[in-house]
Amino acid sequence: MRTLIENAMVLTMDGKGQVFPQGYVLFGEEGILEAGDGICRQDADIRIDGKGGILMPGMVNVHSHIPMIPFRTMGDDCPDRLRRFLFPLELEAMTPGLVYAAARYAACELLLSGVTSVLDMYYFEDQAARACEEIGIRAWLGETVIGQETCDSKVPYGGLKICEELIQKWQGHSRIHPLVAPHAANTSSPEMLQAAYRLSEKYQVPYTLHASEMDYEMEYFKEKYGQTPIAFLHGLGVLGERTIAVHCIHMSDSDIRLLAETNTKVAHCAGSNTKAGKGVCPVLDMRKAGVEVGLGTDGPSSGNTLDLFTQFKMAASFQKTKYHDRSAFPAKEIVELGTMGGARVLGAQDEIGSIEAAKQADLVLLETKSANMFPLYNPYSAIVYSANASNVDSVWVGGRQLVRGRRLVETSLQKERSRLQAEMPEFERRAKKYHDMI
Template identity: 45%
Template sequence: MKTLIINAVILTMNDSFDLFNKGYLAVRGENIEAVGPMEQCPDMESFDEVVDAEGGILVPGFVNTHTHIGMVPFRGLGEDMVGRLNRFLIPLEKKQMTQFLAKASAKYAIAEMQLSGITSFFDMYYFEERLAETCVEMGERAVLAETVIESTIDSYKPYGGIELAEEFIGRWKGKSSLVTPSIAPHAPYSNTEESLRKSREIADRFDVPYMIHLAEMDFEVSAIREKYDMTPVEYLDSIGFLGENLTAAHCIFINSRDAEILGKHNVKVAHCVVANTKSAKGISPVRLMQENNVCVGLGTDGPSSGNTLDMFTVMKATALAQKTFLRDRSAYTSREILKMATIDGARALGLQKIAGSLEPGKKADLTLVETKSINMYPLYDPYAALVYQAGSHNVETVYVNGNRIVENKNLLRYSVKEIKDELEKESLSFRYEALKMQNK
């Protein structure tokens, strides 16, 4: 199959940030074959289909570096309440979460992400095997990490996630071009040193990315200070946990020494501004980490932490928070923000060779944002229009791995109603319990 997209404003996000105000992009099979200005557009006759972007903005598919897609049923529950994690999330998860509910939730979340132009994501949850099947069914690219924590919901054994992750990675490594299996010890405060070491060892042995929540909680910082007289980053460094395949989510409580350590080990960071600020945890010192050569991508976090699964909300909030934090209007240009949402995110997933920018030879993971809607006019700077004006409702067409997934703002292979009905059916008893808890 050969597809030609014409008349698009193309933001390639390659190393030299090549931009074509009126450009074309050619796709052959799974890959991008060529990209350039319309004057150099190849003969349209030789393509199976031609898509006229009519001045829409074509960007690399967004990369969501941190989420928990099994958690859609928790969205909107216990908002504005203190202690939500222990009061609602953990007890409900233990009592009500099943592989069937996780799968129905994953399907819903993937649909929501595809409709907003996210073509790959890094997930951390349970029942990742079911989530992997869902990604393949829906044609979405992902790194899927089975969670390691003392009491997991998909194993009866303490730290049973280690064995589950090992088996899952063994089964899925190299199985699908869309899915990279992975392992995620939950956090430094909720894992033993042994389980952290073992998780790293498994990631190394299979040569896959691994993930952790790091320097996210104030109680995490004080507990580790009390026990080891170290910061969370220093502690993970001291046990040999940090490495270039690690993506650390949040990283709010980071000092200059921590940033140096993260940079030295080439750790990647998933910055989740909406979750961090909605929970009043704090603003992450992103500039400090980047100055120490830490690659920072953007994440939505789970649907109960950030509520929306789209990068438009996250891009805008990142820019607003960082500008305010640095008290500098010129800080974080829209181009820089889009870089974090695309190629830097791809680096955090270990997918930089195949995704994150529009370059010949890379996989065709593409998002086309229309500029006809009322909020998209006028258009002076396409980067700024994406970061400050656009929303997921402007996403018109999405390709993953050369396959068209979204067309005319609709999923091609699924109906949202069908996916929603499936989730509704699976979550009846969950929602009954949730409402009981909320009304207590």
């Protein structure tokens, strides 16, 4: 079955930065067959009129905790909420059923906003994988490994075993990619950070962890080891091309050099970092040093939204402000971070991230008829500064259309919301205990 989308402005995000103003893309389930300008000479089974919209590669969200939908808008302004109520409430209230229903809902929300690939780390991650598999999104998923009791492990570091089972079950799947996810540099012991890294080496899967995020984390490493978290992780031998360090807010010049030398990737979450008042990641310096950076939303309780439009605006604005330079991070570069940049962070640059023949047909069609999309001198600027998730008209993942006319094709948001609500009463009852904070 061949589908042709025509009459659209195609932003390929390929190495040459090609744009086809009156463009088309022809694809099948096996991938993109052809992209170009003007009239496509090949036959197609389905023809779709792009109505002058913008056709771009599916967006790549490189850091999230999607099953945390039930926590959204809870204690947004509460200091140190991770330790004060997030960890305790997760421990007592998260269940496999809640993770599954929340992950389904989140996957739908991601697709409706044009995100076709997401990296997730959480608990009961097999349920999140099942949800993503069913909904049709492309996902990289890791069970959290942490030095404390969790909702799915009575013993600290139980996540290591769960993670290996997750890898064995899902490795080789066309869309669901397991990975190893130690929680953070300061919440796992050095031995366990290394054990988790060995697991990622054994199965050749990515290794992701939060690092250089918290003020207390920086003090802890300084006092205990006389080092930064990045230097400490380097000393453990866990930085490398499969490692994705998340946040990296507090960075020295030598930290950035270490990331570049080891080809460690970075997930930048502008919204979550600044909402928490933690600081702004020095993305410009990292990029100058040659570090690959992708954009993430963090969980729906940290950044509240799962779409990358919000991150585009914040990443651009905070970087320009941090460096006092309006010309820093032109819109095209920001869109690049959210597409090819994310693909490179995941090691999936040959598969996704741009519209090129032989790549997966992960595509997003943005409508340009809404009030906020006129006039349109620069499509990249429109995406970064003007657009929002409501401009997403259609979405395909691997050639399968999952969003059409701003609605899900195979399920409905109302159905997924009802499913999630049915799982939430016990969670909400237990959350009441923390009413003074949330």
